[in-house]
Amino acid sequence: MSTPGLRYPSNRKSIYDRHLSRSKGAELSRASFAYLFVEMIGYAQRRVTGIADLEKRLNAQGYPIGLRLLDLLLYRTASSSSSSSSSLSASGPRPTRILPLLQFITTTLWRHLFGRPADALERSAASAQEYMVTDNEPLVNSYVSVPREMSSLNCAAFVAGIIEGVCDGAGFATQEVTAHWAGGQAEGTGGGGEGGAAAENMWPGRTIFLIRFKEEVVEREDMLEKAGR
Amino acid sequence: MVIYSFYIFDRHSECIYTKKWSQRPTSASTKSLRPQSGSSFTSGDGAASGRKALSKEDDAKLIFGTVFSLRNMVNRIGGDDNTFLSYRTGEYKLHYYETPTRMKFVMLTDTKTNNLRIVLHQIWANLFVEFVVKNPLSPVEHPGGVGVANELFEMGLDSFIKSVFPS
Amino acid sequence: MYDFPLPCPYSRVVFALLVINKAGGLIYNREFHPGLTKLSSNDLLILAGTFHGVHAITRNINPAGAPQVPGGNNPNLPPNPMSYQPTGIEVLESSNFRLQCFQTVTGTKFLLLTEPQQPNVDTTMRRIYELYSDFVMKNPFYTVEMPIRCEKFDRSLDGFVKIKS
Numbered sequence: 363m364s365t366p367g368l369r370y371p372s373n374r375k376s377i378y379d380r381h382l383s384r385s386k387g388a389e390l391s392r393a394s395f396a397y398l399f400v401e402m403i404g405y406a407q408r409r410v411t412g413i414a415d416l417e418k419r420l421n422a423q424g425y426p427i428g429l430r431l432l433d434l435l436l437y438r439t440a441s442s443s444s445s446s447s448s449s450l451s452a453s454g455p456r457p458t459r460i461l462p463l464l465q466f467i468t469t470t471l472w473r474h475l476f477g478r479p480a481d482a483l484e485r486s487a488a489s490a491q492e493y494m495v496t497d498n499e500p501l502v503n504s505y506v507s508v509p510r511e512m513s514s515l516n517c518a519a520f521v522a523g524i525i526e527g528v529c530d531g532a533g534f535a536t537q538e539v540t541a542h543w544a545g546g547q548a549e550g551t552g553g554g555g556e557g558g559a560a561a562e563n564m565w566p567g568r569t570i571f572l573i574r575f576k577e578e579v580v581e582r583e584d585m586l587e588k589a590g591r
Numbered sequence: 592m593v594i595y596s597f598y599i600f601d602r603h604s605e606c607i608y609t610k611k612w613s614q615r616p617t618s619a620s621t622k623s624l625r626p627q628s629g630s631s632f633t634s635g636d637g638a639a640s641g642r643k644a645l646s647k648e649d650d651a652k653l654i655f656g657t658v659f660s661l662r663n664m665v666n667r668i669g670g671d672d673n674t675f676l677s678y679r680t681g682e683y684k685l686h687y688y689e690t691p692t693r694m695k696f697v698m699l700t701d702t703k704t705n706n707l708r709i710v711l712h713q714i715w716a717n718l719f720v721e722f723v724v725k726n727p728l729s730p731v732e733h734p735g736g737v738g739v740a741n742e743l744f745e746m747g748l749d750s751f752i753k754s755v756f757p758s
Numbered sequence: 759m760y761d762f763p764l765p766c767p768y769s770r771v772v773f774a775l776l777v778i779n780k781a782g783g784l785i786y787n788r789e790f791h792p793g794l795t796k797l798s799s800n801d802l803l804i805l806a807g808t809f810h811g812v813h814a815i816t817r818n819i820n821p822a823g824a825p826q827v828p829g830g831n832n833p834n835l836p837p838n839p840m841s842y843q844p845t846g847i848e849v850l851e852s853s854n855f856r857l858q859c860f861q862t863v864t865g866t867k868f869l870l871l872t873e874p875q876q877p878n879v880d881t882t883m884r885r886i887y888e889l890y891s892d893f894v895m896k897n898p899f900y901t902v903e904m905p906i907r908c909e910k911f912d913r914s915l916d917g918f919v920k921i922k923s
Contacts, residue, residue: 396896403898505896507908517898566913595821611821653819660812661850664805668871669854670795676852681845683821699821706851 383438389477396505403517413515417540421523428527435470456532460493460575460583463532467525468495475524476501486572491537491580493573495525496544498565516541518569525571537574544568593701594756595683597748598651599719599739602693604659606651607733608740610748658687658697677706690715710755718747772882772919773855773871776802777890779903780865782810786906790919794855794871809847809869813859817846858883882919889914 406419436456457463468480476497486492500518508515518541526539544565599608658675665675677686679702686704688696688711696711722744723729729738773794777786784806787799797805850857851874858879860868868886872879893911894900900908 393896396892400896400898505892505910507893507897507899507910509899509907512899593822650819653815657812657815657819660808664808664812665850665852667797667801667805668794668857669852673852673854675850678816678847678850680816680848683819685816685819699819701822 382434392501392504395502399502399506399517399520402520413512416515417519417522420517420519421526421539424520424523424525425527425530428524428529429531430527431471431474431524432528432531435466435474439470458533459586460534460579463529463534464493464495464573466532467528471524471528472497475521489574491575491577493575495571495573497521497569497571499567500541500569503567503569514543516543516569518571522571525573529573529575534579535576536579537576539571539573542570542572544570592704592756594704594752595699595701596650597699597714597752598654598695598697600651600655600658600695600697601733603732603734604655605734606648606655607736609647609651609736612752654685654697654699655695658685658695662687662689676708686711688712688715694719707755714748714751718744718751722747771873771876773873775871775886775915775919776806776869777906778806778810778867778869781903782807783903785904788912788915790915809859810867813846813861813867817844820844860887862887885918886915889918 402423403420406416406423410416410419457466464483468483472478472480480495481498482494482496484494484496486494497518500521502518502520503516506517508517522539522541526536529536529539545568594612596609596611598606598610601607661678662675665673674689675687677684679685682702684700684702684704686698686700686707688708690696694715696715698707698711700707719739722741723733723739726738726741726743729741733739771793772790774787774789774791776784776788779785784803787802846861847857847859849859853874855871856874856876856879858870858872860870860883862868868883868890870879870883870886872882889911893914894906894908895902897908897910900906
């Protein structure tokens with residue numbers, strides 16, 4: 363049989379044998395994640411052509427995590443509320459409208475990943491397809507100092523990938539989800555009214571995740587709105 | 592407070608006096624202060640029990656190189672009016688005093704000893720100047736340690752160290 | 759000589775911090791308070807190299823004889839390479855400043871230049887080492903042994919060393 367080791371712990375219970383709800387609330391060492399993230403970025407940086415390419419690769423690393431987390435978190439929200447105990451609807455309801463989806467992201471997903479909700483959720487004034495999630499101090503960036511020559515790079519592109527995975531998995535196709543420093547982004551989209559220099563000084567790592575849904579998603583949203591559902 | 596060794600370097604950066612004290616008495620009855628050697632190069636039975644078993648000359652050269660570099664470094668960082676006093680490692684502490692004539696007095700002790708700058712100054716002023724410099728039979732310079740380890744200086748140093756480091 | 763206000767007992771006047779890699783190269787230097795001679799970057803490089811060399815020599819000077827190992831020479835225990843390591847210079851005192859050296863197990867040296875009567879330098883040093891572990895070693899864009907250019911390290915040092923003094 364299998365010998366105990368990293369993959370098979372001595373009690374023969376691998377992570378797959380555990381109940382899905384059991385590791386809920388379990389926390390991971392921040393330092394372990396930091397070192398893992400160092401290696402992830404090092405890996406993504408190999409033969410990379412530019413900052414945009416690097417962000418794309420980080421995004422791609424986060425995407426599958428988002429897909430899986432959507433399933434896991436929906437399953438857990440259902441089992442914790444335990445309102446519907448019938449085995450058929452073991453999963454919680456999948457968000458079918460944009461706002462519940464974004465709220466799911468900024469609260470449930472954010473709490474699971476970072477232990478706190480996101481700091482702001484806004485709709486872009488410029489485009490109906492665009493929404494912005496703000497994090498004042500992304501956990502993934504807590505130890506990252508970006509070199510000056512790459513100053514536009516935001517390693518939270520990894521988190522953007524997770525968001526993209528959640529949106530896609532829930533049936534809300536996105537054009538892209540990107541992470542931007544709050545400083546450069548404020549003028550670009552014309553959103554973020556309360557932003558300003560004061561908040562930036564207080565939160566130098568303030569990051570805005572720009573979620574750009576595909577047109578058909580917005581069309582569907584409008585139709586559902588008109589149908590009054 | 593334990594004293595390990597004492598060195599004098601002249602202005603030509605030559606070691607003109609060395610004295611070592613036995614570090615660890617083998618039995619409790621042995622006196623811990625047991626002079627082992629006299630002048631630097633005249634008496635040769637230096638059973639150096641150092642880890643690297645360095646010869647006495649090598650030891651003195653290492654120590655001189657160290658204090659010389661550190662003195663220059665300290666002056667460069669802290670300005671010309673700054674003086675190097677001591678350093679401490681996990682194993683020992685080195686005390687340093689430089690006379691106006693650029694003689695360097697160095698003493699190695701255990702790490703718990705407080706700064707011995709005053710002690711070194713007293714050795715220079717009360718013993719070296721009195722018994723070596725003022726000795727009419729002693730040469731002006733001391734190449735190879737000539738004329739330093741005379742009887743009065745040795746005796747004076749011995750009793751002075753015993754009064755500073757009561758065992 | 760001291761043209762800055764004398765500090766109250768719990769303040770920290772830290773003049774400067776230098777970090778030397780295991781090859782003796784200067785990889786970080788930072789001045790927090792004026793008071794010492796302003797050194798050119800070339801001088802600092804020489805200084806780092808000199809200190810590195812002297813530090814190695816001071817480890818070899820061993821007047822106390824064989825070091826006393828706390829557990830004694832227990833044959834049942836495997837030899838531990840760390841416990842026999844002599845430390846080299848830990849504190850250097852001069853009339854105008856005090857230099858505290860902390861060497862990590864991997865050979866990186868932190869030199870902290872403070873006032874001669876500075877209290878709690880050990881605590882300050884430990885905190886700086888923590889900041890280094892966090893914002894330098896966990897930074898994906900830092901290459902080990904290379905000069906440290908990490909904005910967050912700079913900023914956290916400012917927050918810790920400057921504000922408290």
